[in-house]
Amino acid sequence: MTKNVHVKIDEIKTNIGLIKNLELSIGRVIDDSWAEPMGPTPMPSLTTLRDWDFKLLNRYKPFYMPFCDLCCLCTFGKCDLTGNKRGACGINMAAQQSRIVLLACCIGAATHTGHARHMVEHLIEKYGRRHPLDIGGLNIKVEAPVTRLVCGIKPQTLGDLEEVLDYAETQINHALASTHTGQEGNNLDFESKAFHVGMVDHVGMEVGDIAQISTLGFPKADAEAPLVDLGFGSVNVNNPVIMCIGHNVVPSVGIIDYMKENDLEEKLEVCGLCCTAHDITRYWNRGKIVGPISWQLRFIRSGAPDVVVLDEQCVRTDAFDEAQRLKMPVIAASEKNCMGLPNRTNDPADEIVEDLVSGKTPGVLILDPDKVGEVAVRVALKVAPLRKKFKALPEAKEIIRLAKTCRQCDLCRRACPQDYNIPEALSAAAQGSLSKLAEMYELCVGCGRCEEACPIGLAIHSFIIKAGEKQMKEETYKCRSGRGAISDVEIRSVGSPIVLGEIPGVLAVVGCSNYPKGGQDVADICREFANRRYIVVTSGCAAMSAGMYRNEEGKTAYEEYTGEFAAGGIVNVGSCVSNSHIAGAAIKIANIFARRPLRGNYEEIADYIYNRVGAVGLAWGAYSQKAAAIAAGFWRLGIPVIVGPHGIKYRRMLLGRADKEEDWYNYDARTGEKVYVGPAPEHLFQTVETKEEAMVTIAKLCMRPNDTWKGRLIKLTHYVDLHKRLYGTMPQDLHRFVRTLADVPVTMKDEIIKILDEKDWKETVIPDPTLLPRMIRKKKE
Amino acid sequence: MSATEPWQTAEFSGTKKAMVIAKPEVAVAMIKKANHPILVIGHLAAEIELEGKMLIDYLIDFARKSKIPVIATAHIVGEFLKRGFEPAGWMSATEIGSKLADPEWHGIDCDGPHDVALFVGLPYYMESLILSGLKSFAPKLKTITLDNKYHPHASWSFPNASVKDWAENLKIMISKFEERGRKQRNVNV
Numbered sequence: 001m002t003k004n005v006h007v008k009i010d011e012i013k014t015n016i017g018l019i020k021n022l023e024l025s026i027g028r029v030i031d032d033s034w035a036e037p038m039g040p041t042p043m044p045s046l047t048t049l050r051d052w053d054f055k056l057l058n059r060y061k062p063f064y065m066p067f068c069d070l071c072c073l074c075t076f077g078k079c080d081l082t083g084n085k086r087g088a089c090g091i092n093m094a095a096q097q098s099r100i101v102l103l104a105c106c107i108g109a110a111t112h113t114g115h116a117r118h119m120v121e122h123l124i125e126k127y128g129r130r131h132p133l134d135i136g137g138l139n140i141k142v143e144a145p146v147t148r149l150v151c152g153i154k155p156q157t158l159g160d161l162e163e164v165l166d167y168a169e170t171q172i173n174h175a176l177a178s179t180h181t182g183q184e185g186n187n188l189d190f191e192s193k194a195f196h197v198g199m200v201d202h203v204g205m206e207v208g209d210i211a212q213i214s215t216l217g218f219p220k221a222d223a224e225a226p227l228v229d230l231g232f233g234s235v236n237v238n239n240p241v242i243m244c245i246g247h248n249v250v251p252s253v254g255i256i257d258y259m260k261e262n263d264l265e266e267k268l269e270v271c272g273l274c275c276t277a278h279d280i281t282r283y284w285n286r287g288k289i290v291g292p293i294s295w296q297l298r299f300i301r302s303g304a305p306d307v308v309v310l311d312e313q314c315v316r317t318d319a320f321d322e323a324q325r326l327k328m329p330v331i332a333a334s335e336k337n338c339m340g341l342p343n344r345t346n347d348p349a350d351e352i353v354e355d356l357v358s359g360k361t362p363g364v365l366i367l368d369p370d371k372v373g374e375v376a377v378r379v380a381l382k383v384a385p386l387r388k389k390f391k392a393l394p395e396a397k398e399i400i401r402l403a404k405t406c407r408q409c410d411l412c413r414r415a416c417p418q419d420y421n422i423p424e425a426l427s428a429a430a431q432g433s434l435s436k437l438a439e440m441y442e443l444c445v446g447c448g449r450c451e452e453a454c455p456i457g458l459a460i461h462s463f464i465i466k467a468g469e470k471q472m473k474e475e476t477y478k479c480r481s482g483r484g485a486i487s488d489v490e491i492r493s494v495g496s497p498i499v500l501g502e503i504p505g506v507l508a509v510v511g512c513s514n515y516p517k518g519g520q521d522v523a524d525i526c527r528e529f530a531n532r533r534y535i536v537v538t539s540g541c542a543a544m545s546a547g548m549y550r551n552e553e554g555k556t557a558y559e560e561y562t563g564e565f566a567a568g569g570i571v572n573v574g575s576c577v578s579n580s581h582i583a584g585a586a587i588k589i590a591n592i593f594a595r596r597p598l599r600g601n602y603e604e605i606a607d608y609i610y611n612r613v614g615a616v617g618l619a620w621g622a623y624s625q626k627a628a629a630i631a632a633g634f635w636r637l638g639i640p641v642i643v644g645p646h647g648i649k650y651r652r653m654l655l656g657r658a659d660k661e662e663d664w665y666n667y668d669a670r671t672g673e674k675v676y677v678g679p680a681p682e683h684l685f686q687t688v689e690t691k692e693e694a695m696v697t698i699a700k701l702c703m704r705p706n707d708t709w710k711g712r713l714i715k716l717t718h719y720v721d722l723h724k725r726l727y728g729t730m731p732q733d734l735h736r737f738v739r740t741l742a743d744v745p746v747t748m749k750d751e752i753i754k755i756l757d758e759k760d761w762k763e764t765v766i767p768d769p770t771l772l773p774r775m776i777r778k779k780k781e
Numbered sequence: 782m783s784a785t786e787p788w789q790t791a792e793f794s795g796t797k798k799a800m801v802i803a804k805p806e807v808a809v810a811m812i813k814k815a816n817h818p819i820l821v822i823g824h825l826a827a828e829i830e831l832e833g834k835m836l837i838d839y840l841i842d843f844a845r846k847s848k849i850p851v852i853a854t855a856h857i858v859g860e861f862l863k864r865g866f867e868p869a870g871w872m873s874a875t876e877i878g879s880k881l882a883d884p885e886w887h888g889i890d891c892d893g894p895h896d897v898a899l900f901v902g903l904p905y906y907m908e909s910l911i912l913s914g915l916k917s918f919a920p921k922l923k924t925i926t927l928d929n930k931y932h933p934h935a936s937w938s939f940p941n942a943s944v945k946d947w948a949e950n951l952k953i954m955i956s957k958f959e960e961r962g963r964k965q966r967n968v969n970v
Contacts, residue, residue, distance in 0.1 A: 063879035065910035066910075066914065067910065069797070070796075082797045082917060083917055084917050084920075093918075411790070417906070648906065648907050648910050648911075655876060687874070689873070689907065690855045692856035693856050727858050
């Protein structure tokens with residue numbers, strides 16, 4: 001595809017005459033060499049897929065849990081919506097909650113899409129619009145499954161991605177507009193739009209990641225992507241340390257390139273927090289991943305970084321203030337996150353370096369990634385020997401002294417999102433024991449709210465870091481560098497066993513680190529399901545947590561399990577934007593394995609995935625609007641998402657009602673009959689309280705109507721086994737999942753048959769399931 | 782800190798706050814008036830110790846004496862069974878929340894909609910949001926919390942109180958219900 005062609009001819013003589021001042025402008029030239037016919041819904045608008053959304057939303061009805069009883073969005077307000085009352089504009093509580101859900105999804109999708117736009121523009125400037133997209137060589141023919149599905153475009157070059165982003169940005173803009181006062185007013189329509197924006201979010205993520213994979217030398221669908229260093233202890237703090245925080249790797253690339261060009265690779269450490277860290281290691285496997293988003297205060301206050309580079313997304317907004325306290329020069333490198341710093345983009349590097357080293361300016365904004373690279377490296381080299389003098393954390397005796405001043409007012413505990421008994425830990429500290437503070441090190445999400453709440457200004461989070469310092473320094477693990485997409489070959493290998501149910505499920509462990517009890521839950525869940533021969537896919541901060549706990553042999557999960565997209569694999573796809581490859585894998589199963597047409601054919605593919613692909617997302621520590629948008633993209637594809645307990649603050653769940661039999665009838669595409677398929681999957685979006693509940697729920701939500709008897713038998717085996725082990729009893733809903741006696745695992749037959757008898761179970765058929773009447777091959781007579 | 786501020790800071794912004802249960806006898810009186818109560822118990826019941834006894838053990842005593850059917854959330858059904866107590870059902874906390882908000886739900890024992898739901902032992906923020914959902918979308922349901930933390934989204938809540946007072950309140954409530962020995966029914970949920 002060629003975009004924005006301009007031809008200008010001042011004067012031309014031809015046989016037919018003289019032409020002067022001819023100007024020709026063509027918005028877009030479509031090179032439609034893609035043989036696949038266009039499907040019914042290329043570039044869907046806000047309402048194109050509304051009917052599909054409503055099919056899902058009528059089955060998985062929203063349960064709203066208002067986080068705030070008021071609406072404060074216009075000057076009529078504040079309006080009290082308690083009890084589903086209507087506000088001055090006429091909106092009721094249900095619509096308001098769904099409106100906030102949509103707003104969150106718009107913020108998330110705009111963030112990913114904005115990231116992608118910046119990435120594509122930057123890479124086009126560097127590599128040209130015609131630079132080919134290549135995310136897996138010959139192993140990947142379907143290089144952009146989400147984009148193909150949604151937009152009906154087969155992008156081949158970086159330039160082609162601009163058109164895709166034009167579409168995504170337009171849709172986000174329209175959806176955001178619908179949240180204005182006096183526009184949309186129905187909660188289900190808001191929900192449908194949230195699904196739409198979620199779908200668009202996956203397009204934006206896909207564009208961002210395939211652009212960087214194609215140009216920056218990232219692993220290309222590589223199951224054996226290198227194992228890279230993870231954890232605070234892996235950073236050699238004797239070297240100058242540059243710490244990059246955020247999600248956009250472009251400034252980090254500038255840093256690494258400068259180091260390479262100047263033969264400084266051995267002389268500095270480049271490490272990252274949050275998704276930038278993943279992408280640093282995808283670019284340069286000597287980069288270090290410090291840890292997830294919640295490690296920001298921890299790492300800064302440790303005093304280890306000599307220069308802090310901030311790009312975009314999930315950066316603590318007080319990162320500059322925190323760094324300044326420890327005399328760490330800060331470079332903000334994104335237009336989206338200027339931190340109030342002076343824009344020095346156009347100043348000579350020498351001057352900026354001098355100002356940062358001398359402390360004349362504590363931080364700068366530099367919007368040229370190459371200049372960021374030069375300045376960061378030169379400043380780190382000069383500042384490191386000086387900064388080593390700065391004390392970063394209080395000494396133990398100082399903590400004990402300060403803890404004695406604690407008033408035991410409980411304000412820190414009440415501010416703690418985990419309700420940790422901080423006053424008790426401070427009381428123990430006052431008695432000379434830091435052990436209770438050290439216990440919190442592992443569990444703390446690092447928000448720092450305890451300090452903000454303390455009326456006498458105790459640096460409680462620093463106390464916790466100091467108490468856990470020994471553990472922090474010992475954190476040396478391995479993470480598999482983000483591999484990017486799943487190859488077509490892998491999809492061909494696993495497509496059949498997934499769809500038939502013989503691989504019991506695909507579990508995507510994604511999202512942030514707002515965990516209820518530290519990151520170990522994530523690692524435990526990954527191992528549990530990999531051992532059960534599910535395919536476990538990880539990304540983002542969750543992928544880091546998955547690698548931070550060793551087995552009895554001292555191996556981390558990525559050393560213990562294959563990185564192949566296969567039964568028993570733990571597969572790190574990469575950063576946030578790499579989540580699109582998880583959706584992409586599900587889409588490719590429908591396309592490559594089942595040969596369903598992909599191009600602009602969203603509804604049919606989603607219907608296929610919903611009924612056949614036993615995939616579940618788990619965002620154990622989801623906190624962000626981006627996570628909301630990512631989840632929404634999965635919902636529209638019919639993939640259920642589970643969130644940890646803090647995920648309830650997304651204020652709306654999408655819950656099926658297994659007890660309402662009438663809700664669970666799908667068409668049998670072979671006959672046109674409506675047949676009971678059971679609650680499979682039972683929920684589309686669900687919060688769970690504990691790791692144990694998460695595991696049982698994952699196993700249950702992997703069931704799909706299309707499972708063969710053998711597949712259902714395997715899935716039921718895992719569900720029952722986990723339920724018995726973790727809940728201490730048999731599940732009581734097996735009558736809803738057993739279709740024929742062949743589904744019943746032999747080893748559990750007596751127990752299950754007993755339940756079936758008690759529940760008056762009746763045999764049902766295993767259909768060729770669909771929610772779409774148009775997919776019925778034989779019309780009902 | 783006031784006893785009637787939400788336990789977690791900034792948890793509440795609205796106009797309708799829970800009435801404070803000043804004495805456990807008041808809670809008992811309200812529960813006795815209920816036609817069809819239900820008790821929802823979260824996983825913390827199996828983690829919190831009150832004066833040398835686990836919260837779950839107090840709550841089993843409470844359920845036995847009050848004959849209120851119990852829903853165990855998360856994974857703790859096994860903790861009840863280990864103690865020889867069979868809850869009426871188990872499901873996720875938001876599932877029971879959404880069912881309680883459904884006026885057509887036949888109730889955990891198929892005896893019709895519940896008119897009073899008691900909550901205890903969930904993480905504060907989870908319980909708070911579920912109560913918020915019920916406040917807005919279950920107009921006929923009254924909610925009561927048995928925790929020692931003030932829950933403004935409930936209809937009735939105990940104030941913020943010490944663990945010692947919490948244990949004492951539970952003991953008093955248990956003593957006020959007469960033992961009737963009706964077995965918990967495990968029915969279609």
